[in-house]
Amino acid sequence: MLSLSTFPSVSYSSLPLRPRVAVSSRRCSVRCAAAADGDSFTAKSGYLFELSATEADSLADYSISKIAAIYYRKPLVVARRLVQTGISFGKWFALRYVDTLMDRSDDMFQVRASELRKILVELGPAYIKIAQAISSRADLIPPSYLDELSLLQDRISPFSTEVAFNMIEQELGSSLVELFSEISPEPVAAASLGQVYQARLRKTGQVVAVKVQRPGVQAAISLDILILRFMAGVIKRAGKFNTDLQGVVDEWASSLFREMDYNNEASNGIKFRQLYGSIPDVVIPLMYMDYTTRKVLVMEWVEGNKLSEVKDLYLIEVGVYCSFNQLLECGFYHADPHPGNLLRTYDGKLAYLDFGMTGEFKQELRDGFIQACLHLVNRDFDALSKDFVTLGLLPPTADKEAVTKALTGVFQNAVAQGVRNISFGDLLGNLGTTMYKFKFRIPSYFSLVIRSLAVLEGIAIGFNPDYKVLGSTYPWIARKVLTDSSPQLKASLETLLYKDGVFRVDRLESLLTESLRAKTEKSLVKQQPGGTDSRMAMKEILSFTLTEKGEYVREIIVQEFAKGFDALGLATLEAAASRVPFSGFLFSSLMTEEDVNNLRTFQRLLLLLSGTRRKEDNKGIIQVSQYQNQTLHMENLSLVPTQLESVQEILPVLSIIFELPPESQQQLLQLPANMVRQLISRATARTIRRIFL
Numbered sequence: 001m002l003s004l005s006t007f008p009s010v011s012y013s014s015l016p017l018r019p020r021v022a023v024s025s026r027r028c029s030v031r032c033a034a035a036a037d038g039d040s041f042t043a044k045s046g047y048l049f050e051l052s053a054t055e056a057d058s059l060a061d062y063s064i065s066k067i068a069a070i071y072y073r074k075p076l077v078v079a080r081r082l083v084q085t086g087i088s089f090g091k092w093f094a095l096r097y098v099d100t101l102m103d104r105s106d107d108m109f110q111v112r113a114s115e116l117r118k119i120l121v122e123l124g125p126a127y128i129k130i131a132q133a134i135s136s137r138a139d140l141i142p143p144s145y146l147d148e149l150s151l152l153q154d155r156i157s158p159f160s161t162e163v164a165f166n167m168i169e170q171e172l173g174s175s176l177v178e179l180f181s182e183i184s185p186e187p188v189a190a191a192s193l194g195q196v197y198q199a200r201l202r203k204t205g206q207v208v209a210v211k212v213q214r215p216g217v218q219a220a221i222s223l224d225i226l227i228l229r230f231m232a233g234v235i236k237r238a239g240k241f242n243t244d245l246q247g248v249v250d251e252w253a254s255s256l257f258r259e260m261d262y263n264n265e266a267s268n269g270i271k272f273r274q275l276y277g278s279i280p281d282v283v284i285p286l287m288y289m290d291y292t293t294r295k296v297l298v299m300e301w302v303e304g305n306k307l308s309e310v311k312d313l314y315l316i317e318v319g320v321y322c323s324f325n326q327l328l329e330c331g332f333y334h335a336d337p338h339p340g341n342l343l344r345t346y347d348g349k350l351a352y353l354d355f356g357m358t359g360e361f362k363q364e365l366r367d368g369f370i371q372a373c374l375h376l377v378n379r380d381f382d383a384l385s386k387d388f389v390t391l392g393l394l395p396p397t398a399d400k401e402a403v404t405k406a407l408t409g410v411f412q413n414a415v416a417q418g419v420r421n422i423s424f425g426d427l428l429g430n431l432g433t434t435m436y437k438f439k440f441r442i443p444s445y446f447s448l449v450i451r452s453l454a455v456l457e458g459i460a461i462g463f464n465p466d467y468k469v470l471g472s473t474y475p476w477i478a479r480k481v482l483t484d485s486s487p488q489l490k491a492s493l494e495t496l497l498y499k500d501g502v503f504r505v506d507r508l509e510s511l512l513t514e515s516l517r518a519k520t521e522k523s524l525v526k527q528q529p530g531g532t533d534s535r536m537a538m539k540e541i542l543s544f545t546l547t548e549k550g551e552y553v554r555e556i557i558v559q560e561f562a563k564g565f566d567a568l569g570l571a572t573l574e575a576a577a578s579r580v581p582f583s584g585f586l587f588s589s590l591m592t593e594e595d596v597n598n599l600r601t602f603q604r605l606l607l608l609l610s611g612t613r614r615k616e617d618n619k620g621i622i623q624v625s626q627y628q629n630q631t632l633h634m635e636n637l638s639l640v641p642t643q644l645e646s647v648q649e650i651l652p653v654l655s656i657i658f659e660l661p662p663e664s665q666q667q668l669l670q671l672p673a674n675m676v677r678q679l680i681s682r683a684t685a686r687t688i689r690r691i692f693l
Contacts, residue, residue: 044122045084051219059218060294062257064229064250067222081223088119109142117148121156125192125217126224128156129256132192132338158190164197164212171293178202179291183210191340193217193260193356198301201288206300208288211262213295218260225253244441251445255335259356262297268355269299275330276352281318283351302351304343311463315350317472319456321518322350324476327449328370331361337455361449365391367488369449373470373477374496377419378507381407383495392443399438406434419514420471423457475518478511483549490552502597503560505604508553512608516540538609539656546664557605558671562678564602567595 051059051070058066071078096112099105120127131149164187169175176183180199187195194213201208232245258264266287273284283302291298307315319342326333334341336357343351361369372387374380385403388394394403414422434440457469481493497507545554570590657668 113145113148128192156190158187171296211297265356266292281349304345307342308339320472335359479515546667563598567598
């Protein structure tokens with residue numbers, strides 16, 4: 001965006017009053033006025049605008065039946081559009097084929113990319129919107145095409161300023177001189193659906209952006225949607241797809257129609273600001289509802305550069321955190337975050353623009369998405385296949401065993417490198433064959449959610465090819481799983497941490513470690529992985545587990561500590577008894593395999609809370625072998641000094657307790673009593689079991 005001083009502003013106190021356009025004489029055809037100003041879209045496709053006022057008003061909301069009713073009475077217009085679209089793309093593909101035959105594809109690559117952009121501009125908003133959806137995927141689109149398609153984000157030919165000013169006066173019911181003290185004589189930006197002027201409100205002096213809708217745009221888009229929806233039905237039947245392709249088109253079209261209602265966009269902007277405006281370094285412009293109608297929108301002016309043009313990893317992380325809040329906390333998300341809608345302001349903040357296309361993510365789907373991420377990262381592909389049913393990607397009747405086997409083959413290598421190296425784009429690409437084989441369905445909501453994540457990763461890949469959006473999002477997912485009060489997520493956490501009654505402390509360690517990476521402060525984002533010392537790690541873990549949100553995890557840790565102290569007591573008794581002559585003949589082993597597992601878990605928890613990272617080659621900690629009675633006895637004795645060493649490691653860090661908030665210290669003082677109660681309960685149950693069973 002550019003500053004006010006860049007554009008010569010016009011003071012309307014010195015201009016004569018302009019004649020108003022009578023509403024009663026309104027028609028949607030503005031072909032001649034717009035074409036005269038060099039609008040190539042209108043010049044080539046202006047015939048699409050020729051609807052009566054009644055027909056245009058009936059298209060205020062998306063309804064395929066109303067669209068069909070209008071254009072079934074206009075078969076020549078439909079046929080002309082089909083021919084125009086077919087010839088435009090057919091000629092381009094033919095030239096690409098000739099380039100291949102003549103072995104000049106590389107030489108003509110840039111030329112063909114430019115020609116494709118011009119074709120999309122001439123065909124209009126529907127095709128431009130589709131191109132914008134993929135224009136930020138640097139990992140999927142060749143650079144030449146990426147450069148050309150990126151021009152579609154904010155460099156569309158503008159329509160007539162005279163038409164735009166007339167529309168502002170008509171929609172707001174006042175003359176420009178009454179509304180603004182200054183306004184740029186030409187648009188500062190033009191997009192597929194409208195164009196933007198910079199102005200100053202006369203009443204308040206506030207610098208604002210005035211967005212004016214391109215005349216007749218709904219009529220043009222409606223016909224293209226009708227054609228695309230028909231083609232989707234043909235493709236589904238011919239390819240025997242299980243996905244409701246027409247439903248996907250309907251979802252996209254519905255969001256596009258909502259985007260064309262500027263009242264709706266303003267309401268979305270207000271809601272977006274209320275939900276996410278308090279996030280540090282996130283800027284959401286103010287909306288001026290008194291100056292907003294279906295076709296005119298006035299909002300706060302925001303200056304900055306496109307996020308894709310500046311190498312700011314910190315703002316990418318801020319965007320990831322904001323996206324996490326949108327998708328998995330509040331469920332209200334920006335569904336069109338292409339680079340033109342994400343700015344780095346001049347004071348280094350992330351600004352969101354254009355709230356016409358948003359989506360709602362229901363709570364059960366949010367929980368299902370989180371569970372799917374957890375199961376993917378932890379390679380629990382059997383549970384992942386069930387998650388796909390919850391998310392609506394698979395029918396309940398699908399062969400879960402076969403799906404699990406297929407998912408293992410698809411994802412095993414991808415996740416083996418660790419969550420920080422999982423590419424969101426690669427996952428989707430690898431899943432393609434499996435989706436076709438098992439007839440996955442793509443729910444209409446899913447395409448918008450996936451796009452919002454894929455676009456953000458695409459922007460980051462533009463200047464950091466190694467960036468992984470899932471790796472940046474997972475710390476927030478881990479923190480949410482550890483703190484959320486949702487019964488569904490609590491059950492998922494318990495299932496994740498326990499298998500056949502055995503506590504998997506490595507998974508708790510992984511979740512806690514990842515959750516510590518959930519930072520948005522600049523200094524911490526720039527810090528290299530592994531830069532957190534043991535003291536800081538322990539302080540953060542304690543601070544988290546002693547809060548109200550960490551109650552469930554605290555209960556689990558206390559329970560496992562009680563088991564560990566109980567097992568340590570038994571091991572100590574065995575160690576003392578072993579010094580008695582002939583003890584092997586007089587006493588049977590007190591320790592069971594469960595007690596040995598508990599003792600090992602106890603050791604790992606001490607290491608975790610001391611901030612000491614486990615050694616990868618210390619297989620005795622990670623895995624528990626099958627013990628025979630004699631082996632059990634000897635292992636128990638060797639574990640006792642290990643526990644004492646762990647206690648010695650944790651003692652120097654206990655001073656951190658005095659740095660905790662008073663509430664956390666109070667909570668910490670209650671833990672020994674809780675642990676003693678559990679120890680007494682375990683000892684009593686074991687005594688009764690050994691006496692009577």
